[in-house]
Amino acid sequence: EIVLTQSPGTLSLSPGERATLSCRASQSVSSNYLAWYQQKPGQAPRLLIYGASSRASGIPDRFSGSGSGTDFTLTISRLEPEDFAVYYCQQYAGSPLGFGGGTKVEIK
Amino acid sequence: QVQLQESGPGLVKPSDTLSLTCAVSGYSISSNDWWGWVRQPPGKGLEWIGYIYYSGSTYYNPSLQSRVTMSVDTSKNQFSLKLSSVTAVDAAVYYCARKSDGYHPFDSWGQGTLVTVSS
Numbered sequence: 001e002i003v004l005t006q007s008p009g010t011l012s013l014s015p016g017e018r019a020t021l022s023c024r025a026s027q028s029v030s031s032n033y034l035a036w037y038q039q040k041p042g043q044a045p046r047l048l049i050y051g052a053s054s055r056a057s058g059i060p061d062r063f064s065g066s067g068s069g070t071d072f073t074l075t076i077s078r079l080e081p082e083d084f085a086v087y088y089c090q091q092y093a094g095s096p097l098g099f100g101g102g103t104k105v106e107i108k
Numbered sequence: 109q110v111q112l113q114e115s116g117p118g119l120v121k122p123s124d125t126l127s128l129t130c131a132v133s134g135y136s137i138s139s140n141d142w143w144g145w146v147r148q149p150p151g152k153g154l155e156w157i158g159y160i161y162y163s164g165s166t167y168y169n170p171s172l173q174s175r176v177t178m179s180v181d182t183s184k185n186q187f188s189l190k191l192s193s194v195t196a197v198d199a200a201v202y203y204c205a206r207k208s209d210g211y212h213p214f215d216s217w218g219q220g221t222l223v224t225v226s227s
Contacts, residue, residue: 035213037154044203044217045146045154056215088154092213096169097156 002027002091004100012108019076021103023089028069033093036065036074039102040085048087049074079105110135112204112218119224120198126191126223130204137180138162140209143187145178147200148220155200159207160187199225 003026013019023034032052037045047056049065052072062077076083084107089100116128130143137143144159158168160178168176172191180187191198201222205214 031211033211037213044205044220045214046217047213047215050213050215090154090213092207092211095167096171099154099156101153 001096002029002094002098004089004091004098006087006089006100006103008103009101010104010106012106013079014108015079015081017079019074019079019083019105021074021076021087021105023067023072023074023100025070025072025091029072029091030093032068032072033091034065034067034072035090035092036063037088037090038083038085039088045088076105110206110216112206112216114202114204114218114221116202116221116223118222119226120194121227122195122225123193126189126194126198126202126225128189128202128204128221128223129186130188130218131184131186132206133185135206137185137187138182142167142207142209143180144205144207144214145189146203146205146214146217147198148203149197149200157189157191157202161209194225196225199223 005024007022034052036049039045053065086102111133113131120126142159145157160166175192177190201220203220204218206216207214
């Protein structure tokens with residue numbers, strides 16, 4: 001089973017700043033089958049990134065994903081007010097599918 | 109555009125079976141996709157429960173496999189989840205979701221339904 005560890009747990013930033021979120025896997029994620037989701041309070045998760053670096057349909061280009069193997073990063077280049085939320089990584093390379101514990105991006 | 113909507117009892121007694129249904133609209137459940145369930149205890153992270161293909165093939169999370177049953181009703185364009193012998197730890201928001209066949213993440217989600225476990 002692949003365990004995903006996200007860091008930091010909370011990121012306190014101001015609008016316009018750059019956010020860098022980390023997701024580390026306990027073993028290599030084959031073919032970089034790694035996704036990122038955004039979740040706002042009371043809402044379902046929303047797919048942002050798949051295949052470690054491909055943006056999902058309709059996702060603004062300020063969101064970017066990178067990494068391979070066991071280390072992955074989600075970068076938000078300039079935070080907009082609507083970007084303050086919780087972000088989860090997920091591996092879909094094998095069963096059981098697994099999610100990281102989440103990173104909360106909050107307004108400083 | 110596919111839309112998913114969960115329904116079912118919001119309150120389940122301990123040791124009973126939790127039963128939820130996800131209605132799919134704007135899209136055929138018999139397409140080349142898998143239909144899944146993910147849950148989220150209040151204030152906590154996401155946990156994959158399993159998914160099902162329209163043919164009835166299933167994959168379940170090993171941690172829940174002994175208690176989970178999923179089914180699909182193509183005539184009603186919906187799929188269902190049953191989780192037996194529930195306890196307080198099964199209290200969560202339950203989401204249904206869709207993923208394409210093959211190695212793909214969930215790209216469409218229902219709004220979620222809160223299930224409380226209490227006598």
